[in-house]
Each structure stands twice: as C-alpha cells, then as structure tokens.
Amino acid sequence: MDKKLVIPGEFLSDDINRADEGTYVEDGKVYSSVFGIASLKNRIKVVSLSGKYIPRPGDMIVGIITEVSFSNWIVDIRSPYEGLLHISEFPRRIENTDMSKYLNVGDSIMALVADVDPTMKVELTLNDQRLRQIKEGRIIEVTPSKVPRLIGRSGSMIAMLKNETRCSIFVGQNGRILLTGKDKDLDLAVKAILKIERESHISGLTDRMTRFLKEEKGKQGKEPEKEVEKEEIKTEEHIEEEKIAVEHEKVEEEKSGGILDELLGNGK
Amino acid sequence: MSKPEKLIENGIRLDGRKPDELRPIKIKVGVLNRADGSCYFEFGGNKVIAAVYGPREVHPRHQQKSTSAVVRYRYNMASFSVEERKRPGPDRRSIEVSKVSREALEPVIFEEYFPRSAIDIFVEVLQADAGTRTAGINAASIALADAGIPMKSLVSACAVGKVDDTLVLDLNKDEDNYGQADMPIAMTPDGKITLLQMDGHLTNEEFKEGLEMAKRGCVAISEMQKAALVEKYSSQVEGDVLE
Numbered sequence: 177m178d179k180k181l182v183i184p185g186e187f188l189s190d191d192i193n194r195a196d197e198g199t200y201v202e203d204g205k206v207y208s209s210v211f212g213i214a215s216l217k218n219r220i221k222v223v224s225l226s227g228k229y230i231p232r233p234g235d236m237i238v239g240i241i242t243e244v245s246f247s248n249w250i251v252d253i254r255s256p257y258e259g260l261l262h263i264s265e266f267p268r269r270i271e272n273t274d275m276s277k278y279l280n281v282g283d284s285i286m287a288l289v290a291d292v293d294p295t296m297k298v299e300l301t302l303n304d305q306r307l308r309q310i311k312e313g314r315i316i317e318v319t320p321s322k323v324p325r326l327i328g329r330s331g332s333m334i335a336m337l338k339n340e341t342r343c344s345i346f347v348g349q350n351g352r353i354l355l356t357g358k359d360k361d362l363d364l365a366v367k368a369i370l371k372i373e374r375e376s377h378i379s380g381l382t383d384r385m386t387r388f389l390k391e392e393k394g395k396q397g398k399e400p401e402k403e404v405e406k407e408e409i410k411t412e413e414h415i416e417e418e419k420i421a422v423e424h425e426k427v428e429e430e431k432s433g434g435i436l437d438e439l440l441g442n443g444k
Numbered sequence: 445m446s447k448p449e450k451l452i453e454n455g456i457r458l459d460g461r462k463p464d465e466l467r468p469i470k471i472k473v474g475v476l477n478r479a480d481g482s483c484y485f486e487f488g489g490n491k492v493i494a495a496v497y498g499p500r501e502v503h504p505r506h507q508q509k510s511t512s513a514v515v516r517y518r519y520n521m522a523s524f525s526v527e528e529r530k531r532p533g534p535d536r537r538s539i540e541v542s543k544v545s546r547e548a549l550e551p552v553i554f555e556e557y558f559p560r561s562a563i564d565i566f567v568e569v570l571q572a573d574a575g576t577r578t579a580g581i582n583a584a585s586i587a588l589a590d591a592g593i594p595m596k597s598l599v600s601a602c603a604v605g606k607v608d609d610t611l612v613l614d615l616n617k618d619e620d621n622y623g624q625a626d627m628p629i630a631m632t633p634d635g636k637i638t639l640l641q642m643d644g645h646l647t648n649e650e651f652k653e654g655l656e657m658a659k660r661g662c663v664a665i666s667e668m669q670k671a672a673l674v675e676k677y678s679s680q681v682e683g684d685v686l687e
Binding site: 181183184185198200202207209210211212224225226227228230256257258294295296321377 | 480481498499500501510552554557558559560561562589590591592593594595596597598632633634669670673674677678
C-alpha cells in the first residue's frame with residue numbers, strides 16, 4: 177500500500193524533489209508536517225484529516241455575505257480570512273447605493289477566488305459563466321481537506337452521487353456544498369456526503385458508497401413511511417444545516433425575483 | 445499531608461514506581477466537538493483537557509502579525525483541581541506557565557503559513573497532581589495535530605527531579621513538595637529541547653543524568669501520543685485503515 181496514516185514529524189522519504197503539500201524538508205529528508213494520510217506515489221504529499229480552508233486563486237467556493245461596505249461585499253468563506261467582493265466584480269454595473277439590493281447580508285453566492293496576496297487579502301469575483309447567486313437548495317459543510325475525496329479522481333465520485341441521487345451538487349473548495357433537488361433526494365445526498373466525510377480515510381470508498389446508495393434507495397422504495405424515523409436520527413450538524421437551508425428559503429420567499437431574474441431583465 | 449519519613453524505600457517510590465518509571469498515561473483525542481482539535485490527557489493523578497481553535501481571525505486586531513500567525517496559550521487550573529479551593533482566574537503562576545508552555549510549542553508550529561491569524565490553545569487542569577504543565581503541553585501538542593495545524597513534530601514533556609538524593613522521573617505531589625529538585629522538560633522526539641525549567645539544586649552530573657532520563661521519558665510519551673492519534677481514526681468505523 178502506498179498510503180499510510182502519519183503524524184507531524186514522521187519521516188517520509190530521502191527524495192526532496194518529490195516533496196509536495198503537507199510535508200517539509202530538513203537536512204535533505206522529507207517529513208510530514210500534518211496529521212493525515214500520506215501518499216508516496218509519484219509526489220510525496222500528506223492530506224490533512226482536518227484543518228481550515230486556506231484560499232487559493234482559482235478556487236470555486238460557496239460564500240455567505242456578512243457585510244455590505246462602501247464598494248465591497250464582505251464574504252464569509254469559512255476560512256481565517258474574509259473574502260472581498262468588489263462592486264466591479266459583479267456581473268454588471270451597479271451603483272454603490274444599490275449594492276444591498278442585489279446581494280444583502282445573509283445571501284449565499286458561488287464565487288471564484290480571483291486573487292490572494294501575501295497578506296492574505298482575498299479577492300473574489302462573480303464574473304464567470306459558472307457563477308451565480310444561490311437562490312434555492314441546501315448548503316452543508318464538510319472538512320475542506322476532504323473535498324478532493326468527495327469529488328473523486330477526475331470527478332468520478334461526485335458524478336456518481338449526482339447520478340444516483342438525482343441532485344445537482346456544487347462542491348465549493350472551502351467545504352461548503354450546495355445541493356439542489358427534491359427533498360427526499362437531498363436527504364439521501366446529504367447522508368451520503370456525510371458518510372464520505374466520515375470514512376474518507378478508509379480504502380475502498382467508492383465501492384462502499386455505491387453499495388450504500390443502493391441499499392438506501394432500496395429502503396426508500398419499499399417503505400416510504402420510514403422517512404419519519406430517519407428525521408429523528410439526524411445528526412445535530414445535519415439539523416443545523418437544514419436550518420440554514422430553511423432560512424435561506426425564507427429569504428428567497430420574501431423577494432420574488434432573484435439576481436438572475438434581474439440580470440435577465442425579468443424584474444422590470 | 446506532612447512530610448513522609450522516606451520518599452524512596454529499597455529503590456521503590458511511595459507510589460510503587462521505580463525511579464525511572466512514568467506514571468500511567470491515558471489519552472483521548474477529539475473529545476470536544478466545538479473545538480477544531482482537542483485532547484483529554486491523564487498523567488497519573490493529573491487530568492487535563494486541551495482545546496485548539498484556529499487558525500482564525502485575531503481579536504483584538506492589534507495583536508495580529510502581518511507575516512505569521514499568533515499563538516496564544518491559556519493554562520488554567522479549575523478551582524476544584526487542588527485540595528484547597530483555588531481562587532479562579534489567572535494568577536502569577538498560571539500566567540508564567542502559559543508563557544513557557546506557549547514557547548515550548550511555538551518552535552514546532554509553522555506559524556508563517558497563516559499570516560494575520562491566531563491559533564488559540566486552551567488547557568484546563570481538572571485535577572492537579574504535580575506536573576500539570578508537562579501534562580498540558582503533551583495534551584496541547586496532540587490537540588494541535590488533531591486540529592490539522594502544520595507542525596515540525598509533536599512535543600512531549602515530562603519532569604525529572606531529586607528526592608532522597610536519588611534522581612527520579614515524573615515526580616508526584618509528595619516528591620514535588622518534599623523533594624530536593626524538580627525539572628520539567630519539553631522536547632521533540634528527535635531531542636530538541638523547547639522547555640527547560642528547574643527549581644531546587646542539582647549537581648552538574650545529576651543534571652546531565654536527569655536530562656537523559658527525561659529524554660527517555662519523552663520518547664516513551666511521544667510513542668503514546670502517536671498511538672492515540674492513530675487510534676482516533678482506526679476506532680471509528682469498521683474496515684481497513686490506510687496503514
């Protein structure tokens with residue numbers, strides 16, 4: 177097996193040229209710098225089992241507006257650093273005074289990290305075809321370091337999930353995941369994602385997930401009344417996330433036209 | 445308790461240990477859900493809990509460093525942790541212990557990875573029985589790893605001292621109170637010392653020998669720290685852990 181669980185300071189290799197993320201080099205030797213899973217194939221790197229999201233340019237993330245200032249929205253990106261979304265990075269020209277009409281405190285957005293400078297000033301942008309304001313769906317949170325595992329090798333895991341649960345899933349690099357679909361399907365998808373997060377360090381994950389989804393779907397098909405019981409055994413985290421989603425829906429109910437409508441000129 | 449007549453009898457200490465034997469250690473990783481990393485650590489009669497938060501935003505703002513993270517360490521004894529009720533809140537001793545413990549951990553943390561952020565470490569002593577600062581450092585180092593904070597290595601700590609003219613490892617309360625010297629030491633598994641304090645008297649030779657004893661103690665503790673971390677992820681679910 178070329179993967180193993182390592183602690184900080186564990187010796188990994190003599191070949192410093194292959195040292196990658198999660199490692200450090202001292203006296204010509206490579207050591208692990210975090211507690212996580214080391215892979216020694218090709219590049220030597222250690223994927224941490226926990227830790228905060230550190231933004232990098234090019235990351236797609238899910239953020240929540242926390243403040244509207246003179247010409248910036250300040251966005252919570254689930255990191256030690258806050259994200260700044262400048263008014264000019266909004267897909268169309270708007271006035272300073274109108275900023276909160278388009279994006280207000282509590283709104284969620286899909287955003288792209290445009291730039292991160294050495295003092296960790298994080299600049300976000302909405303100027304991308306794939307990005308939009310989040311109007312409906314559920315947002316759940318997982319450990320950011322598990323995101324690659326959730327996506328799978330060249331997107332295999334997430335594609336499987338989308339297929340099996342019939343949900344549309346957007347995975348932010350910061351560990352926030354947006355799910356849209358039918359309520360029942362969402363429950364299943366959330367369950368599956370939390371399972372992936374919990375068991376990402378155990379081998380044979382994809383097979384286990386395929387089996388899990390089959391079983392769960394079988395249950396759903398046979399006894400739909402079981403749903404009530406499932407509600408009760410939801411984890412605390414899950415409930416919290418649902419609250420977020422519910423709150424979100426409320427916001428959406430209050431104002432009929434979302435940003436897309438406005439963009440398309442439907443509001444006027 | 446008054447001073448016992450003899451602290452060591454026939455090479456066996458009051459609690460039945462040999463001079464170079466550690467007290468029993470029990471470690472649990474990830475005991476707090478709200479913290480980013482946490483650890484419960486029992487070291488003989490000591491019971492401490494460590495919680496790590498961060499990297500996170502620095503409050504108050506003026507403490508933040510533009511090129512690295514600030515590490516903050518709070519050592520606190522619960523009012524019920526000692527025989528006579530301890531007045532709650534920071535005092536001269538706990539401020540000192542906080543400072544030296546922070547300095548014992550700072551050299552291994554890659555602070556420069558997280559500019560303008562804070563890494564907060566809280567150590568609560570629930571029950572004290574001599575050597576709480578070493579127990580706190582051991583616990584904090586595991587909690588840091590559990591929080592996913594990049595480090596050069598773990599830090600392990602234990603004390604050596606002199607009682608009845610004999611060097612002993614990891615003093616208990618009576619040996620601490622009535623002994624001739626107490627020397628807490630923290631170090632990385634490869635022998636870099638990050639904390640060394642001493643009260644009492646030791647000769648040059650005793651100091652050197654004591655240091656070697658403490659090193660062996662720390663290596664033993666670091667093995668247990670590693671085992672505890674691995675345990676957290678192997679006990680969770682059935683199936684093969686990548687190892």
